[in-house]
Amino acid sequence: MAQENQEIDIRKWVLRILRNWYWFVLSCLLFGVFGVYYYFSHTKQFTVDASLMIRNSDDGAGLLDGGIMSMVGMGTSKQTADEIAILTSRDILLQVIKDLDLQTEYRKKDGLRWMGQYPKHDLTVNYQPMFVDTTRTGASISIKVRKNDYLVKVKTKRFVTSRHKVTDLTQPFTTCAGDIFFTINKPLEKGDCYKLRTMSKLLAAEVYKDRFVAAPIEKESNIISISTVTDMPGRAIDFINKEIELYNLDALVDKNIMATNTASFINERLQLIESELSVAEKEVESYKEKHGIVDLPSEAGMYMYESNEYRKRADEIETQLSLVQYVAEFVANEQKRNSLIPANLGIADASLVALISNYNQLALDRMRVQRTAADNNPMLLQMENQMALLRENIISSIGSLRNRLTISKQDLETRYTQMESQRTDIPSQEREFVRVERHRQLIETLYLYLYKKREENALTLASTVVSAKIIAVPQMNPIPVSPRAKIIGLICIFLGCCFPLGIMILHDIFNNKISDDSNEYERLVGLPFGGVLVQNHHGRHVAVREGENSASAELFRSLRSNVRFMMSSDVTNPVILVTSSVDGEGKSYVATNLAISLALLEKKVALVGLDIRKPTLAQYLDLASNGALTAYLADNSYTVDDLIVKSEFNNLDILPAGVIPPNPSELLQSQRLDELFKELRKRYDFIVIDSAPVALVSDTFLLNRVADTTVYVSRARHTTTELVGFIKQVYEQKRLPNIITVLNGVNANKIGYGYGVDVSKNNA
Secondary structure (H helix, E strand, O other), X not given: OHHHHHHHHHHHHHHHHHHOHHHHHHHHXXXXXXXXXXXXXXXXXXXXXXEEEEOXXXXXXXXXXXXXXXXXXOOOOOOHHHHHHHXXXXXXXXXXXXXXXXXXXXXXXXXXXXXXXXXXXXXXXXOOOOXXXXXXXXXXXXXXXXXXXXXXXXXEEOOEEEEEEEOOOOXXXXXXXXXXXXXXXXXXXXXXXXXXXXXXXXXXXXXXXXXXXXXXXXXXXXXXXXXXXXXXXXXXXXXXXXXXXXXXXXXXXXXXXXXXXXXXXXXXXXXXXXXXXXXXXXXXXXXXXXXXXXXXXXXXXXXXHHHHHHHHHHHHHHHHHHHHHHHHHHHHOHHHOOOOOXXXXXXXXXXXXXXXXXXXXXXXXXXXXXXXXXXXXXXXXXXXXXXXXXXXXXXXXXXXXXXXXXXHHHHHHHHHHHHHHOOOOOOHHHHHHHHHHHHHHHHHHHHHHHHHHHHHHHHHHHOOOOOEEEEEEXXXXXOOOEOOHHHHHHHHHHHHHHXXXXXXXXXXXXXXXXXXXXXXXXHHHOOOXXXXXXOEEOOOOOOOOOOOOXXXXXXXXXXXXXXXXXXXXXXOOOEEEEEEOOOOOOHHHHHHHHHHHHXXXXXXXXXXXXXXXXXXXXXXXXXXXXXXXXXXXXXXXXXXXXXXXXXXXXXXEEEOEOOOOOOHHHHHOXXXXXXXXXXXXXXXXXXXXXXXXXOOOOOHHHHHHOOOXXXXXXXXXXXXXXXXXXXXXXXXXXXXXXXXXXXXXXXXXXXXXXXXXXXXXXXX
16 A cells, blocks of 8 residues: 555656646756856866875995985985875975965956966066065955056954055055055056955965875785866976975985985095004004015915914904994084984994984984974974983993903904914914904905995995886866866756756645545545546636536536535435635635536526524625515514525525624524524425534534535635544534535646636636
């Protein structure tokens, strides 16, 4: 059953939409106009994107074999997220905005659109010094070129605006943004309109950071995509190019700072070691000349092999001690307190190398912050504290490492001494020569090592490999992102269809009147249904006449047949009570025309007006007499013949109500009323009663005793849905006999009548 009702509802809605097709067409046309206006008033937006690959630090330092850059924290693969943060950092964005002069946006009205002007614009605004750096909200300026002057509107805050009529834009004038003037770059024409928006550098940096999206193309990829949607593609392309350029420059500066610092340290050590090596070589030369030594004795070959192994290890430890000593002297030098500590000198202790790497990275970060921050900046002070703590840890680590190396060296020298004691046959001068030569070799080894590192560092310094390689240069997608005509058209069609449909739904939600759908009414009431009656378009109270073939006449004939069919066959000379819930539903109209249609069957019919509170029959039928029914009920001297008024219709007599009495309920309960209907049943075949509305007064319920059938009239678009429940209640409580419902005021087109419609709205 639910499925059947759903199918009926769908069919009803489809038919309803088809009947009102013109509203959907008009709605689509209306939204189409809005869509056309939207399309031509919004500036076209384009996508600008670029791709770049973040190089690993070892991509440009392969010749260093791990090299100095590894020791200062740049030899491992960079984290893409960290590089994106650097790429979009405030310092870089501020520099881009400064270099490209992006603090002010210029737009000119072209038709309905505001077109951006970049890099050239018709005019340039000039503010007071420091205004754009001190303002928080910036300033918006609109300019309209008129015949003899310019209309300028300036807005700095939400409610702070000023309007000015200016004859010469190149001369300063006072506004809510201070004194401003303009530089005219191109002759302005009458009717030109401009919009300018100026922001502080910090605000502009935040705005552009939100506009441009930088993200890796894949989760683990080193390739970054930078994209934005803008109406000024040229500005976006320049912005991305400048941003990448500054990012690469910043990375090169950091790398060169570290390499230069390391080169300076190595050169200082080489000068000292070169002097020590010269002294050692002269000492060897003097010893050989003094003792005439050319080569070591061959018989000491085996000993020398074993002892050299111990000595070699001791030399390595000595080298480590020297390197540690060099670093310790560098760290202890107060003049180089904030400099980068030389790294990758060959120190074997991993913990010390890690501490130096962390210290250098923190020193680099401090240098970056120091470029834009004051000396008392909290972040700068915090970094200096961290550097001091790391320096202390480095000094402590150097001391511990020096102690461990010293112990190891003493152990090796002890073993070496033991080996030497076994060679009592080797001349003392030869042993002394070995000592002198060993000292020379130690200094030479250290010299060659540092010389190699100096060359590697020079290669690093000379390297020009940038950190970011551009894979796809910034370019504009020629297909606009918005506004798109097809999408706008589809949206307009969708809204054009939804708008009238929504109006219908809202109308149904808030409309509490029953519709002119007889099937829906019959389903709501759930009582015997006598039929429908169409609207009365001619304004005549009488719709049924002999030979009349109009829609109203035919429907009343159908109602007549249905009422006769639904009445009990046991009742002779029946009394038909016609009533409604409230005024205006057409009960008098139905009662009159039902009585006339019965009279056309050559039956004697009496039409009794028992709506004694508001009698209208005499007025509707243009009777000469208003009747005497109320007088008959109140005065025994009146007879039935005194009540009857002949009508213009054969076989139809009218009994109008008469004067409105002061006690209508008492009159309707009098015995005289019962006697009246006994007499009428003897004289007439049908008696039709025009009664009062039952939801307003209780008079009609008093007629229950004299009526056989009740024709209950409702009117489409007038009777409320709440009254439908009242009708059901009257039926269930049996307060009126044999109720037959009728739906009045239905649109003739809704029931298939497209011809001969002669009825308009009811007068009853």
